[in-house]
């Protein structure tokens with residue numbers, strides 16, 4: 001089978017500032033037409049990675065290749081303008097003294113000049129050709145910046161939080177339009193964001209970063225449904241954490257046993273479930289649903305707080321067995337009153353079981369009671 005050469009490849013790339021590795025032996029490859037989101041908390045090294053790919057920051061170690069050619073590595077450092085990349089940043093960085101046409105056409109030569117008006121039309125700004133940036137809305141400025149970055153037909157498009165300056169209501173539409181145009185252009189796109197929703201919406205592949213490293217990489221569906229650890233799970237939504245201790249490859253909890261096939265006796269584990277995956281049942285004269293293999297044993301709590309969010313309600317339940325709060329999301333218009341008893345079950349196919357280190361362990365009165373007992 002024919003193998004497609006990565007459009008952009010980072011091989012064991014590091015960047016050190018004052019002796020500390022801000023990016024630490026990071027490897028990543030992007031195919032043509034593929035959108036990859038570098039996702040991670042503030043300060044984890046996303047922008048530095050992008051800046052090394054762009055050539056505005058020098059890598060301390062490793063190699064960067066575009067279409068198989070080394071553009072950065074030991075003894076090589078191609079300047080940004082020679083890399084065939086387009087860049088787009090949060091502040092758009094338009095030239096204030098140039099019109100839309102002037103901005104998009106800036107520095108574009110040869111055949112690519114014919115693309116200038118075509119791209120302006122593509123981003124829906126043909127009627128604003130002669131306007132200056134200050135005469136445009138935030139969304140329009142973003143579209144000018146996109147057209148400008150695409151005009152020279154870059155092989156790689158590097159985008160650093162390109163939507164974060166936009167009004168919330170505009171953002172989704174602009175993201176979708178931008179994605180459509182990027183896909184048509186066929187460049188490999190590396191997009192930096194700290195917003196999981198943005199990454200899920202835009203990415204073919206997400207590279208989840210933490211402390212200068214990629215901790216997990218894959219399609220959004222896989223990253224969300226098979227997180228590598230509790231921290232990765234928590235990056236995408238609120239989570240509920242139940243602690244337990246392994247005995248005979250199982251962990252007993254108030255929600256019934258959980259299988260822990262690869263863990264030794266006495267190992268601490270954390271069982272994670274997202275609020276939207278807890279199963280909720282009404283209390284029927286003190287009883288809940290019967291235990292099942294799929295949902296385990298139900299446990300009862302009382303509504304401590306419920307908030308109506310339109311398409312769903314967020315409910316905090318104080319659990320009877322330990323007084324802890326678990327968060328559940330209820331779809332639809334049901335808004336239970338404070339104090340209402342409800343039963344929670346943990347759908348086993350939606351739970352993640354991870355070994356728990358001392359550092360990662362969260363406070364849990366039920367576990368402390370068990371450990372001290």
Ligand SMILES: Nc1ncnc2c1ncn2[C@@H]1O[C@H](COP(=O)(O)OP(=O)(O)OP(=O)(O)O)[C@@H](O)[C@H]1O
Nearest residue numbers: 017018022040041042043044045046047048049194
């Ligand atoms: N030129 C520099 N000199 C020294 N330290 C730097 C330099 N550039 C970045 N850093 C540090 O490197 C770390 C990573 O920064 P970087 O901007 O890559 O993070 P980020 O993940 O993009 O964060 P954010 O989402 O907040 O933009 C930060 O602690 C930052 O302070």
